[in-house]
Amino acid sequence: MFVLIWATFLLCVRVSNAETGTSQQCNGEYCITLSERLTAEAGLCVVIPCSFTTGSGFTPKHIVWYKCGPYSRCEYDDEIIFHSKNNIHIQNGFEGRVSLLEPDIRQKNCSIIINDLKESDSGSYRIRVNGERNWREDGFASIQRITVSVEGLSQKPRVKIPTLTEGQQATLTCVAPGLCSGSVPEITWTWRGAGGTESYITGNSTSFRTKNLTPFTQKHISTLTFNSSAEHHNTNVTCKIRFTGGKTTEGDSTLKVNYVKEVNVSGGTNVKEGETLNLTCSVESFPPSPIMWSKLASYITLHNDTGSATLSIINATTGDSGQYVCTAKHMNNTLQENINITVISARVKHCGSYSTVLPWIVAGVSLTLNAFCIIYIWFLWNSRKKVNLHKEERTYMSLQKADASPDYDVIAQHIN
Numbered sequence: 001m002f003v004l005i006w007a008t009f010l011l012c013v014r015v016s017n018a019e020t021g022t023s024q025q026c027n028g029e030y031c032i033t034l035s036e037r038l039t040a041e042a043g044l045c046v047v048i049p050c051s052f053t054t055g056s057g058f059t060p061k062h063i064v065w066y067k068c069g070p071y072s073r074c075e076y077d078d079e080i081i082f083h084s085k086n087n088i089h090i091q092n093g094f095e096g097r098v099s100l101l102e103p104d105i106r107q108k109n110c111s112i113i114i115n116d117l118k119e120s121d122s123g124s125y126r127i128r129v130n131g132e133r134n135w136r137e138d139g140f141a142s143i144q145r146i147t148v149s150v151e152g153l154s155q156k157p158r159v160k161i162p163t164l165t166e167g168q169q170a171t172l173t174c175v176a177p178g179l180c181s182g183s184v185p186e187i188t189w190t191w192r193g194a195g196g197t198e199s200y201i202t203g204n205s206t207s208f209r210t211k212n213l214t215p216f217t218q219k220h221i222s223t224l225t226f227n228s229s230a231e232h233h234n235t236n237v238t239c240k241i242r243f244t245g246g247k248t249t250e251g252d253s254t255l256k257v258n259y260v261k262e263v264n265v266s267g268g269t270n271v272k273e274g275e276t277l278n279l280t281c282s283v284e285s286f287p288p289s290p291i292m293w294s295k296l297a298s299y300i301t302l303h304n305d306t307g308s309a310t311l312s313i314i315n316a317t318t319g320d321s322g323q324y325v326c327t328a329k330h331m332n333n334t335l336q337e338n339i340n341i342t343v344i345s346a347r348v349k350h351c352g353s354y355s356t357v358l359p360w361i362v363a364g365v366s367l368t369l370n371a372f373c374i375i376y377i378w379f380l381w382n383s384r385k386k387v388n389l390h391k392e393e394r395t396y397m398s399l400q401k402a403d404a405s406p407d408y409d410v411i412a413q414h415i416n
Contacts, residue, residue, distance in 0.1 A: 025143045030058075042119050042152055043185075044243070045178060046114050047101065047216075055133075057133050058131055061105065063082070063100060064084070064129075065098065066080055074125075082098040093120070098115075099216075115181060125146045159173070159237070161255065164258065170227075174221070174223075174224070175221050176222075177249065180218065183243070186242040191236060192235060228255075233259060239252070260285035260331075263282075269339055270344065271341070273316060273318060277341065278311070293327075311324065321343045322341060324339050325338055
């Protein structure tokens with residue numbers, strides 16, 4: 001088991017610092033194998049690999065670790081950070097943070113793990129093995145020291161996002177960095193919409209669990225469950241991790257939600273013969289939907305495109321009239337919109353104008369003829385009247401005329 005534990009931590013450390021090496025320090029038959037330098041990050045943990053061998057007759061009893069400054073001998077009680085037997089005199093700030101990977105000292109494994117790292121944990125570390133030899137207390141310590149450098153937290157959590165579909169429930173997963181068995185971190189979820197404002201996802205539920213890989217390695221996992229919608233598309237979701245000591249890190253990812261809106265057709269559906277008609281069919285969706293224009297009962301594709309397609313009828317004729325279909329395909333769904341297009345014939349339009357104006361023309365002509373007839377009749381009647389009056393006047397004037405003939409005198413003579 002120890003090999004697995006140590007291999008796991010060595011892998012983590014090696015990731016942090018590929019130049020890590022080990023050295024064996026011996027004093028006769030007593031040898032200690034240590035890494036020379038380690039680099040770790042604040043908020044996480046560090047494993048200091050260590051093993052030892054002893055001479056015959058020596059029985060190891062206790063492991064003691066010291067942390068000291070560059071000019072100290074690193075062997076005083078006030079520099080102790082871990083003691084496998086007596087943890088009373090532990091250096092301030094290290095209480096409860098240091099433990100042996102293998103509690104059974106007889107396995108000659110002196111590796112320790114330091115959890116909840118701080119920048120102040122940087123420094124020199126030294127180990128001492130206490131025991132008995134020939135029933136007398138004895139011990140030995142490492143000659144060289146191991147240097148641990150604790151840097152700022154740069155590792156980010158891993159955010160796992162499944163396929164998101166509008167209207168369906170989805171679960172996002174956030175895994176905290178590191179494999180430490182220290183304090184449980186605080187994990188929160190936020191998302192940033194199109195306006196850049198950070199907020200919490202509404203209508204969601206979160207859960208947290210710790211998965212034990214080995215006695216000293218754990219995964220801290222948080223899940224976020226919510227109902228996906230189109231408004232979540234292209235927004236950023238962020239998983240924030242807060243470790244003991246206030247160290248924080250975060251990882252984000254852009255949400256891609258599969259969704260489709262209704263088909264929208266814009267443009268005029270009536271056009272005069274000889275003109276151009278343009279109709280645009282568009283569908284808001286993700287992924288973008290292929291769109292195809294066709295005429296009803298025809299298998300010929302007139303135009304196709306992705307997201308938006310424009311049907312153009314140039315120099316339209318009456319034969320272009322009819323029902324046209326816009327078809328959009330989104331994943332396993334097919335959406336259609338039927339449009340009636342009417343091409344107005346120029347000839348029909350002309351006749352239609354005359355048929356509208358003709359009654360007015362007939363009425364006008366009829367009215368004019370009637371007026372003319374009335375005027376003509378009145379003129380004839382008036383002319384006749386003047387002729388009759390003139391004849392009467394002439395008759396009367398002839399009767400009044402004085403005639404010298406005797407016949408007329410006789411007619412005019414009075415008889416007594």
